[in-house]
Amino acid sequence: MMERPSRLPLILFGLLLALCVVLALAFVIEEVPFEDVPSSAGGGVERVYTGHGTTHSRFPSMNHGGAGPERHRPILWLAWSFGLLQLALIVGCLALGVKHLERVWAPLAVCGVVLGLIFTMMVVTYQGYLDDVGSPLFFALPVPTAWFLYGFWPAQFLVVTLYVLVFGRSIVTREDMERFRGIVAANRGGQAGDP
Amino acid sequence: MDDSHAPVILVFVVAYLAMCVGVGVWALRRTTSARDFFMAGRDLGILVTGLAVFSSTMSGFGFVGGPGLVYRMGLSSAWMTVISPLGFCCVFYLLGTRLRMVAELRDTISLPDAVAARYRSERTRLLTAVAILLGVVGYLGTQILAMATVLRDVLNNVSFIPEVSLVTCMAIACAVLVFYCVTGGILASVYTDLVQGAVMIVAAVCVFFAALSVVDGGLTGIVTTIMEDDPEAITPWGTLGMMGSLSWFVVFVLGASGQPHVITKLMMTRRVEDARRILPVSAGGYMLCSLLWLSIGLAMRALVIQGGHPELAIPDDAAPQFLQFHAGPMLAGVVFAGLFAAIMSTADSFLNLGAAALVHDIPKALYGRSLSNELFWARVATVLLAVGSAVFVLYSRQDLVALLGAFGWGTFAAALVPTVAIGFNWKRATASAANVAIVTSLAVNFGIELFGLAIPYGITGGFVALLLSMTLFFGISLASPPPVLDPDIEEVMDL
Numbered sequence: 001m002m003e004r005p006s007r008l009p010l011i012l013f014g015l016l017l018a019l020c021v022v023l024a025l026a027f028v029i030e031e032v033p034f035e036d037v038p039s040s041a042g043g044g045v046e047r048v049y050t051g052h053g054t055t056h057s058r059f060p061s062m063n064h065g066g067a068g069p070e071r072h073r074p075i076l077w078l079a080w081s082f083g084l085l086q087l088a089l090i091v092g093c094l095a096l097g098v099k100h101l102e103r104v105w106a107p108l109a110v111c112g113v114v115l116g117l118i119f120t121m122m123v124v125t126y127q128g129y130l131d132d133v134g135s136p137l138f139f140a141l142p143v144p145t146a147w148f149l150y151g152f153w154p155a156q157f158l159v160v161t162l163y164v165l166v167f168g169r170s171i172v173t174r175e176d177m178e179r180f181r182g183i184v185a186a187n188r189g190g191q192a193g194d195p
Numbered sequence: 196m197d198d199s200h201a202p203v204i205l206v207f208v209v210a211y212l213a214m215c216v217g218v219g220v221w222a223l224r225r226t227t228s229a230r231d232f233f234m235a236g237r238d239l240g241i242l243v244t245g246l247a248v249f250s251s252t253m254s255g256f257g258f259v260g261g262p263g264l265v266y267r268m269g270l271s272s273a274w275m276t277v278i279s280p281l282g283f284c285c286v287f288y289l290l291g292t293r294l295r296m297v298a299e300l301r302d303t304i305s306l307p308d309a310v311a312a313r314y315r316s317e318r319t320r321l322l323t324a325v326a327i328l329l330g331v332v333g334y335l336g337t338q339i340l341a342m343a344t345v346l347r348d349v350l351n352n353v354s355f356i357p358e359v360s361l362v363t364c365m366a367i368a369c370a371v372l373v374f375y376c377v378t379g380g381i382l383a384s385v386y387t388d389l390v391q392g393a394v395m396i397v398a399a400v401c402v403f404f405a406a407l408s409v410v411d412g413g414l415t416g417i418v419t420t421i422m423e424d425d426p427e428a429i430t431p432w433g434t435l436g437m438m439g440s441l442s443w444f445v446v447f448v449l450g451a452s453g454q455p456h457v458i459t460k461l462m463m464t465r466r467v468e469d470a471r472r473i474l475p476v477s478a479g480g481y482m483l484c485s486l487l488w489l490s491i492g493l494a495m496r497a498l499v500i501q502g503g504h505p506e507l508a509i510p511d512d513a514a515p516q517f518l519q520f521h522a523g524p525m526l527a528g529v530v531f532a533g534l535f536a537a538i539m540s541t542a543d544s545f546l547n548l549g550a551a552a553l554v555h556d557i558p559k560a561l562y563g564r565s566l567s568n569e570l571f572w573a574r575v576a577t578v579l580l581a582v583g584s585a586v587f588v589l590y591s592r593q594d595l596v597a598l599l600g601a602f603g604w605g606t607f608a609a610a611l612v613p614t615v616a617i618g619f620n621w622k623r624a625t626a627s628a629a630n631v632a633i634v635t636s637l638a639v640n641f642g643i644e645l646f647g648l649a650i651p652y653g654i655t656g657g658f659v660a661l662l663l664s665m666t667l668f669f670g671i672s673l674a675s676p677p678p679v680l681d682p683d684i685e686e687v688m689d690l
Contacts, residue, residue: 023658026652053435065426129426141414149277153482164471164474179690
């Protein structure tokens, strides 16, 4: 039986470190917009960041996103990297669960690339949406949302379909199951391990 | 509420609760050992497991909190639900066969059993059981409270029933839940999940079309109304923004493979090969239920902005108010039954997990053996857990309950994804790394919530905890010498 490529855990570790860097950058790059308000704890001012939503002015039970260009344009590239790194980590973890990766890495990579491209289109079209909010809808949704709900959502079923199609060849083969039955029989016959 | 709604809803809810009791009686005759009680005799079929996996994932949070989040934040929370097919893929690619094989090999009856076998470590078993128990108390308490709150709303809207208190409703809710869990254990739980899953799918699809019809212009009308008020709310990032909503992506995708109430069901299937067909059932079922999450939230946001509905007191009212004022009585009845189904299907799984941790895993880790007469004590523990969680919810501070509820998913994700989802697929992973990952995840999750630490851009604390625990898990394992595994476990991990 072929050993799972030992580089994969290293790649996953690298992706995790890259995500740590993105998280650190989120702490370094100051969120915008913000306002300085008198501190509730006494003297001085307190900086309140509103880039991740504020209370709606007319309906307090709702949040309001505020100005998209102001809050998102400085970090568009960071958020794009953030999403792609997470996607790469997820696809890498899926690969870790495939025993016979040599038989399935190409279609799995294609699924990852398709999802990555759709995500990129969400970001790119969102950049256009920031410039022109009045742009036409695509099947009743703004274009970036259409990429998300009509593209990204169903495209994930490529990975589901892949699992169904390659299960017997790459996840658990008939030979694997025969070997497994042998291991269980040997275990039951000998000293059964204590869970 | 419309006068015609209340009795119809009551009939549906009572019929549903009676069905749960009936399943409990049926399952009682089939539960004769602790293995039956915790693992359903490892004999579940494809459809039962598929629906049980998705229905226990979609809790009361999905049916009540989900629409509330969309109402409040626009599409931000879509990153919790729209990405669910990838989440189920993580569950099945990583654990669909591996966990089931270890369960059969070592005849395990709980997740910490399998963890102890994998790592040859009682300390890892103990930490896993403690993480599960901490998450369970929070989740279970909030599920019981949610169930009692909905039941009170239903009963108090029926004119011929006198005013009913929350405590009475909590007692009724607990009694039904405890009855079928104590009598039938996980077997009753998964068979009610089968019905619950089917009810949830029907309810979600019906509600989706009802929600589109309540605003003039259908989906276009809803979107245009929201867009004119706040263009950001209807983008993929919602009002929370890109970084905040994207931080939910990995927590809810990878995190799914760390939810014990989901992955434990994989240990109960009849055949290892069944995983192939269970995945599409679970992913498809959850996708259909997501329609309810999104459609009610968007419709209620548009209705309130247009003045077609008064502003909600709290966002969680979105689903109940939509059903009461904008859906027909039959649909409202089905969806309220679906709402109970969503809450109970998660609560019963947690009762079972908590009972296993108390009577099996923690004693085994501390004293080297589980309690004698395990089945009897499992039933006692189930009652105590349900009553204890209900009392805790009643008498604890509200913010603490909210804290523990939110803590649940993040705790399970950060503690169990590295230890279980990665550890069962990577022989190099060590027990020390697993222990550090679990302790780190608990400390970070608790620390952020307890001290109210704010992370820039609205990034969720669960993401930080998951990232740190996974990085430490990989880093420590790579820096340590390869661990020695039991030969049979090593052979199974080579398959």
